[in-house]
Amino acid sequence: MNRRLLLALAALVLLVATSGCLGFFGDDEIPPDRLDGNVTGEYNWDADADVSINVSERATYQAVYRFEGEELSLYRSDGLGTENPLHVEAVRYRYPNGTVINGTTLIERGGTIEEQRDAVLVEPPADAPDGQAGQLAFTGQSTPKHFSLPTFVKGSYEIVLPEDRRVDVPLLSSTRPNPDRESVEDGRVHLYWDDVQRDAISVRFYLERDLYIFGGILGVSALVALVGGLYYRRRITELRRQREELGLDVDTSDDSGRRRPPGM
Template sequence: MTGAGPGGGGDGSDGPSSPRTGRRLAAGVVLLGAMLALAGCSSVFGPGPVQEGDLAADPGEPYDWNRSADGYIEVNQGNFTSVYDVGNRTTGNREAGENFTIELYNRDALGTDQPIDPRALQFRYENGTRLRYQETDAGSTLVMLRDGEEIDVSDEKLAVSKSRRRTTVRLPTNETGKLAFTTPKNGKQVATPTFVEGSYEMVLPEGARIGLPILAQVQPTRSSAEMIDERVHVRWDSVSRARSVLVRYYLERDLFLFGGLVALMLIVGTAGAVYYYLQIRETVKRREEVGLDIDIEDDDGRDPPPGMG
């Protein structure tokens, strides 16, 4: 008979309710949660619903619909606004007779697509008529602004849905019109996938600069950059081969901070070098005083050590 007690010949495995199995299960859950967090998931069950209040938010300044660029991005202190020509879009559905859509997303540090939460979503037809969400007591509703009048229309004309990786916006037209929305940002960098092909223009905040490569970065290589009304306009004639556009900028005051830091490092480095040099001089002087530095060039090797002859 096979022993089943401690040290017996059983298989030695823990039962499903043993403490060891419980610890392994807990560790697995923690590891899964960490992987989801690194991947940028908002929850185990996927992203939350689209916030209607965000869709009806005020963009602050009116969108600039008249720019010639296929993708126009204006960077502000806490967000950036985007206006895209939907006829040149690279995502979504463009098949005739189907629901026309564009898919919006961003990429996290691991390169995984994550849905974005567009704010102040609007659409402008080629004739100037606009669609925008408006906050009411009953929630957000879609209205059409045409010739100074507001007309309630079905939300299906500009419906928004969100999946685990993409935010899908239904478009009222396929080949013409422009879509605009606002996206929050942190820091002094803007990176966004190229939702449309063609030309791009990005307007940086007042006081922002990109002239010092050690503090700034522009990808892909820009076609031009010029100052207009104290704001830098970065332009790309074509981004057809780029998956995204990225601009990291600095503020003018950052140059003074950077210059001060460099000066401080130079002062500290110089002081350290002087201190090191003085220490060497002091060591040499002490060796000479105790007679450790003895000239032995004329010593033929047969004389006894000093003081012994």
């Protein structure tokens, strides 16, 4: 009996471990075709901010992080607060001297890009100079009209929204935290934060045409309410007139001055 119990427990532990719930055997390598995939456009290596994020119309984004240290942990939290590894592809690393290498070369040079149970762990190549910040760039997946990501690096941020997207109407958009400044360049909104210390940054935006659709809906709703109000007011007026014609609106609220009938 004890032997069967031990075998059952061992099987249970093995099942949980292989599913990644305990983190055993949880590390995995990102496939080379995803790790070194092609970049749509170019990464913004020369941005003034510590973190530059370019959000595209295809619900993807390109992020460039300036970091100096031993490692960078990339993750995303779900609705229950559980941390999961961030989906990354087309990884690039830029040395302080401007040399750019792909993810596979970074690993070959002693760096690390490892998808663990709860995060993607990135370490710079072994030949990266000490005391100087390199840059890590990758492409990730977002959602339409909403970008949200933990702040893996504290400092200044720049987020560029897709063309014709705006954040001016509170009912249709929001930013957390509020940006320090905003500009529009070539039809694209640029949001700037001088020093982000919060755990996450989030931007909800809208298409300019959404504003016209929203305004049209409000206009139609207001017109329907106005027509309905006029209709019911007219009906009330007609009913009141009919009651008066039938003599149903006789005021009997004050008859204290009248004499009582005989016998009362």
